[in-house]
Amino acid sequence: MTENRANSTAPVTAPQHSVEGFVKEFLRELHFGQGVTMERASVNDQYLALARTVRQYLMARWLETARRQREAQAKSVAYLSAEYLLGRQLDNALLATDLSEIVEEGLASLGIDLATLRDQEVEPGLGNGGLGRLAACFIDSLATMSVPCIGYGIRYEYGIFRQTFVDGFQVEQADSWLSLGSPWEFPHPEAAVTVHFGGRTEKYDDEGVERTRWVPAWDVLGVPYNYMVPGYRNGRVNTLRLWSAQATNAFDLAIFNSGEYVDAVRAQTFAENISKVLYPEDSTPQGKELRLQQQYFFVACSIRDFVDNVLPADFDLHDLPSRIIFQLNDTHPVIAVPELMRVLVDEKKWDWDEAWAVTQRCFAYTCHTLLPEALEVWPVELLGRLLPRHLEIIYRINDDFLAQVAQRYPGDELRLRRMSIIAEHPERSVRMAFLATVAGAKVNGVAALHSQLLRDKVLPDFSEFWPDKFTNVTNGVTPRRFVRLANPALSELITDAIGPGWLTDLARLREMEPLADDADFREKFRAVKAHNKQRLNDLLQRRDGITLPGDAMLDVMVKRLHEYKRQTLKVLHIVSLYERIVSGELDPTSIPPRVFAFGAKAAPGYKMAKQTIALINHVGRTVNQDPRVKGALTVVFPPNYNVTLAETLIPAADLSEQISLAGKEASGTGNMKFALNGALTIGTDDGANVEIRELVGDENFFLFGLVEPEVDALVTAGYRPAAYYEENPTLRRAIDLIASGAFADGDRTVFEPIVSNLLHEDRFLVLADFQAYVDAQDRVDTAYQDTEAWTRSAILNVARTGFFSSDRAMWDYIDRIWQTQPVVAR
């Protein structure tokens, strides 16, 4: 008995870090977890058993991290994000635990190939693009830096859709990432929390104080699913907690008793829709009711969880700012602000001012966009219907805020209207970015230029009112996933050259700089690129039956399909080259052979974006089949670009396309991944491109295009795209070729909308930047022909972009926004 009790408090330990230790646990998981023998095990059985074995090695650290954190009572970051684009988990866990070699050998001894099991994993695609991937990089860095952090989000049953092409047109398929089992999650149904919706509010007398209570109409359960977020070999495992919506068991007794059992059950399961599917719009969110339900659902769960479960039972909430900072990943979680106010004022019965003082210190807001159409607004009618109490709270916040503004600027009615959280036109609605700015202790943009434009163009009145509230934190990416895992060959080369320290201190890549002048090193660097191209070729062959020509420049544009990112500009360049070769103007042997690779998903309802995908595919089909350009130009567009594909594509690239219209791309993070993997950038003066160019040097970057003030001036003066078409014969011939139906079997109607949009609207100034882009591409061709100089530039791109580690970004957040401390193992 006493012995048992002693055992029950003994520390949880990991299995032995050896081939035998691993094999033993793997077979146990196969037998007792999966319930199969080796002979009968499917690849999926083997994968699940492997995943569960690897997670055993993390478990002791996870429990220990939680214990240490409870004891230290340190301030935590609660990252609130509607999206986490995690990518595959297995490899990252193997890296964190340093198990790769042991596992490979152990599996081989059982006749199993690790690579096959790796490919069995379906990546959790719980995000659209940059914003969701950034969240995943940030939590990786915080774990690696031993900073207490809990990521909160939504466990969508269906993540970002799977993209297929039918006749070159995008067709979406549901992403059932959970269907073969999800070995990385730990559900805790017993810890479910209830979230309310709808109904009305009422006033009541609380011992002489008038208070408000919310009388909701329906509710839903939030079930937490925990995921491990392992630090890189530092013994720390943080937590990502994603919420899944489940029906409460409180059946509507009226329906139930009337014998309508099935209707009663159906009404309840309705609530489960909340976490059913990720909205697939990137940058242009739709004002859908279900989307607001998702937003409130996950932040209400998260606040309840933090207050009731993470904090000690006797915690005085007046000290909340010393224990938590809620970082708002864009406006999607901003409804957390009135929710915390509701908890403090209605539930804890605090005074308004007391609650507001605490709330204001608990939030900080990151903005990820500059596009006006991407700034979320919720119609008052909808918000009031779904969250009546929150709407009242928002009104009160706005009244108090506007009173402050009026005091500072007496009589300035226009200013009050401009700054009001409530917009009156075209319909009465809540401007979520304003609410976030008013409530947040800090507001940040995601690259230097973006933060400047955020202050000057998006929130000028606010930055005048609170100059110190605004700051910049340039984005970053995790070198663990995007260099070490994605590019093992380069990682080995770097480690051989400067030792292994760079993986957690990426600025040390600088130590490689002198090696750019070492011919031997350049040779090795090229061998790495060649190897990565071969690896990409193998993958595309297996995955899509695509074969890449050997020994061509690999020119890559991968990102969401959006007009402001200007995939169309890239297409015009390709079409122009094709036209010039076919017409005899350009000798195809005079330019280095190039592969143009695309990867992009379009929001399912975004017509122009889907058309552009079809255009790329149709141009590709024509170009790839034409013997006149064979070998010189190849276009590939593998479907379903995702994190997994990025990890093979990016390390193989020679040229990175970052060609958004200046002033539109908040930062970009793909641009950083390419540079860190030794691709040169052709890019505009936009987002983090600006900082990349500053760091790598003008001579190692192909800059082109209008700068933001020029864009502004041109648009103000009245931009007329047709003028460029009329005056530039190269451009005209390219557009005419598309218009002629040359890429659509002679059908002139298919791409007519694209052509006419370019000629008559061209919101993103594609035609204005066309010639500058073509000229820059000519410089690329020339530069690429000097192999040694190109390699030198590529190496310098790697050596000089260590700044773009998400570890550095996290230090900046800590320093400028969070004021948290790492909790280091004792």
Ligand code: 475
């Ligand atoms: C920027 N997504 C990149 C990246 O900071 C930047 C919006 C609404 C609804 C759903 N998703 C979104 C975004 O706005 C988004 O991904 N923004 C991107 O954030 C990280 O690097 O320039 O476009």
